[in-house]
Amino acid sequence: MFERLREDIACVFERDPAARNTFEVLTTYPGIHAVLSHRLAHRLWRANWKWLARMLSNLSRLFTGIEIHPGAQIGRRFFIDHGMGVVIGETAVIGDDCTLYHGVTLGGTSWEKGKRHPTLGRDVVVGAGAKVLGPIEIGDGVRIGSNAVVVKSVEPGATVVGVPGRVVERPTDAQQRRRATTAKRMGFDAYGATRNTPDPVAHAINCMLDHIHLLDQRLEIMAKALEQRGITEPLEHLPDLEACEIQSATEERPSR
Numbered sequence: 189m190f191e192r193l194r195e196d197i198a199c200v201f202e203r204d205p206a207a208r209n210t211f212e213v214l215t216t217y218p219g220i221h222a223v224l225s226h227r228l229a230h231r232l233w234r235a236n237w238k239w240l241a242r243m244l245s246n247l248s249r250l251f252t253g254i255e256i257h258p259g260a261q262i263g264r265r266f267f268i269d270h271g272m273g274v275v276i277g278e279t280a281v282i283g284d285d286c287t288l289y290h291g292v293t294l295g296g297t298s299w300e301k302g303k304r305h306p307t308l309g310r311d312v313v314v315g316a317g318a319k320v321l322g323p324i325e326i327g328d329g330v331r332i333g334s335n336a337v338v339v340k341s342v343e344p345g346a347t348v349v350g351v352p353g354r355v356v357e358r359p360t361d362a363q364q365r366r367r368a369t370t371a372k373r374m375g376f377d378a379y380g381a382t383r384n385t386p387d388p389v390a391h392a393i394n395c396m397l398d399h400i401h402l403l404d405q406r407l408e409i410m411a412k413a414l415e416q417r418g419i420t421e422p423l424e425h426l427p428d429l430e431a432c433e434i435q436s437a438t439e440e441r442p443s444r
Contacts, residue, residue: 196223196265197213197220200217201213218253218254218268218270218272219268221251222252222256223266225247225248226256226260230258230262242258245257253273254268254273256274256276257280259278259279260278260280263282263283263284263310266285266286269289269290270290271290272290273290273292274288274293275295276305277294277296277305278304279303281306281308282312283310283311285310286308286310289314291317292320293320294320295320296321296322296323303323304322304323306320306321306324307323308326308330309326309327309328309344311328312326312329312332313330313331313332314332318333318334321339324341326341326342327344328344329344330344330345330348333347333348336351337351
């Protein structure tokens, strides 16, 4: 019991830079209060003290604004940040090291008894206001964006955004380098957003850069073909993207 408590407090310090000391976490963090209350309520639920477990759950909701059904199964080092409006259903299963933000719902889509709430793997982060609905599987390491509505299972390591939730395609390393090189040639940088924080504007610009890259290749081929047939005078060709990439890497490498 005390080992679990130490883990719960330690995970707050790892994931919330506002946490200053243990006493403050124990006395002012509703997420901690809700999790501690649930652990006791879940024991009562499993011991068939259903009514008492529900009463404890309701009291916890009254004081914390977080509703966790005592039947829900929650793993170790579970952290609810802010917490107001979080709802976790009876048959929900949450793996170790998961994080939920305020307004998250792990709900059901059916009135039938049985498994009707989602199962979260390890190290899942669910953003503020997101809804994960139905008996679906959310794989390890999944990131669910704020206000997303997820109604289908998600493979491990994916990032989900939007309504309904859709998996954001992750560009390969080669695509990332190519886009960065094209953007550098055009004189701007469109990469304020990281892979884990998809931005629709950045995505649109990335598609434009891919399109420009293909157009550039085709124009180069056409220009060379016209020159070889003597139709046009020799033109000054743009440096090859791969060559620019190698030159840029060489210039940025620190001298010893």
